[in-house]
Amino acid sequence: MTIExxxxxxDSTGSRLVDAGANxxxxxxxxxxxxxxxxTFIGQQRVKDQLGLVLQAASARGRSADHVLLAGPPxxxxxxxxxxxxAELGMPLRVTSGPALQHAGDLAAVxxxxxxxxxxxxxxxxxMSRAAEEMLYLAMEDFRVDIIVGKGPGATAxxxxxxxxxxxxxxxxxxxxxxPLRDRFGFTAQMDFYDxxxxxxxxxxSAALLEVEISADAAGEIARRSRGTPRxxxxxxxxxxxxxxxxxxxxxxxxxxxxxLTLYEVDEIGLDRLDRAVLESLLxxxxxxxxxxxxxxxxxxxxxxxxETVCEPFLVRRGFLARTxxxxxxxxxxxxHLGMAVPIGAMGxxxxxxxxxxxxxxxxxxxxxx
Numbered sequence: 001m002t003i004e005x006x007x008x009x010x011d012s013t014g015s016r017l018v019d020a021g022a023n024x025x026x027x028x029x030x031x032x033x034x035x036x037x038x039x040t041f042i043g044q045q046r047v048k049d050q051l052g053l054v055l056q057a058a059s060a061r062g063r064s065a066d067h068v069l070l071a072g073p074p075x076x077x078x079x080x081x082x083x084x085x086x087a088e089l090g091m092p093l094r095v096t097s098g099p100a101l102q103h104a105g106d107l108a109a110v111x112x113x114x115x116x117x118x119x120x121x122x123x124x125x126x127x128m129s130r131a132a133e134e135m136l137y138l139a140m141e142d143f144r145v146d147i148i149v150g151k152g153p154g155a156t157a158x159x160x161x162x163x164x165x166x167x168x169x170x171x172x173x174x175x176x177x178x179x180p181l182r183d184r185f186g187f188t189a190q191m192d193f194y195d196x197x198x199x200x201x202x203x204x205x206s207a208a209l210l211e212v213e214i215s216a217d218a219a220g221e222i223a224r225r226s227r228g229t230p231r232x233x234x235x236x237x238x239x240x241x242x243x244x245x246x247x248x249x250x251x252x253x254x255x256x257x258x259x260x261l262t263l264y265e266v267d268e269i270g271l272d273r274l275d276r277a278v279l280e281s282l283l284x285x286x287x288x289x290x291x292x293x294x295x296x297x298x299x300x301x302x303x304x305x306x307x308e309t310v311c312e313p314f315l316v317r318r319g320f321l322a323r324t325x326x327x328x329x330x331x332x333x334x335x336x337h338l339g340m341a342v343p344i345g346a347m348g349x350x351x352x353x354x355x356x357x358x359x360x361x362x363x364x365x366x367x368x369x370x
Contacts, residue, residue: 212237
């Protein structure tokens with residue numbers, strides 16, 4: 001399998017150890033740690049079984065596989081699966097991204113250079129321009145694009161036939177994809193966060209590839225603090241490896257893992273300094289809320305967007321924080337986790353503020369309707 005890149009780059013900063021976005025160091029190391037086949041890909045069993053059938057059937061027919069959409073949060077293995085799809089089909093892989101396709105001509109240049117059966121990986125497909133999207137509709141369905149020559153009444157559409165290819169789109173925000181584009185994918189895989197056992201297996205596999213000796217309980221400790229995300233787990237493993245080499249004999253045991261993660265301020269469930277700062281501010285300065293997002297962000301010295309997109313998703317998923325129309329509210333679990341007395345009436349504890357509960361239900365119903 002050969003891999004070509006068409007103007008793809010990742011602009012994620014990845015400055016936090018527990019940030020699921022990729023940084024330059026991750027991109028360098030992950031290439032050596034990626035599994036090369038579905039058999040060696042750990043976790044996502046449902047997706048693996050379904051995708052395996054799609055690929056095997058396409059290979060048996062001797063035709064290109066249906067277009068595949070991989071949806072899910074960052075760091076779960078969408079890029080790895082795209083490479084595996086190409087490898088399983090025995091075809092080359094072309095890599096590009098939505099932000100790189102700002103004009104229809106950009107997409108036409110990529111599509112016209114594909115070879116029969118090639119796999120085109122389009123990362124962050126939801127960030128593609130509208131003009132490129134409309135060209136992609138026809139290319140996915142009829143393997144043809146219309147090149148417009150000229151402007152105004154004298155413009156002419158020249159059809160360009162394309163070889164059969166398989167498009168693999170990846171997105172962290174499937175809801176932003178227009179319906180006509182989603183409908184053209186023959187298979188959609190919704191990737192979920194990994195459980196601790198699967199992350200532990202990934203940590204042990206990565207440690208073996210990095211030639212680092214690690215005990216089973218240490219691998220489990222790293223897994224529990226990895227937020228269910230392989231990219232975070234591999235990043236934490238590398239930092240713990242560095243700690244073990246400098247402070248110990250290079251072997252990672254439970255004591256070494258805990259000491260390293262304490263040094264890097266990643267607690268037992270994966271909260272880092274910024275996560276705890278948000279919770280502590282919400283609890284100590286605002287009595288658990290409700291408080292507005294901008295006010296909460298100012299209290300921790302961060303931008304509102306940073307708190308909303310970087311911190312809140314994990315805090316909400318773990319049940320520490322609730323978003324309501326009246327503002328952010330801490331749950332009883334947040335008070336307990338930070339070692340504070342849970343006030344009577346805290347969210348998640350009975351009796352509960354019925355007005356807030358109604359707000360939460362109203363918001364959930366509104367999200368369900370949209």
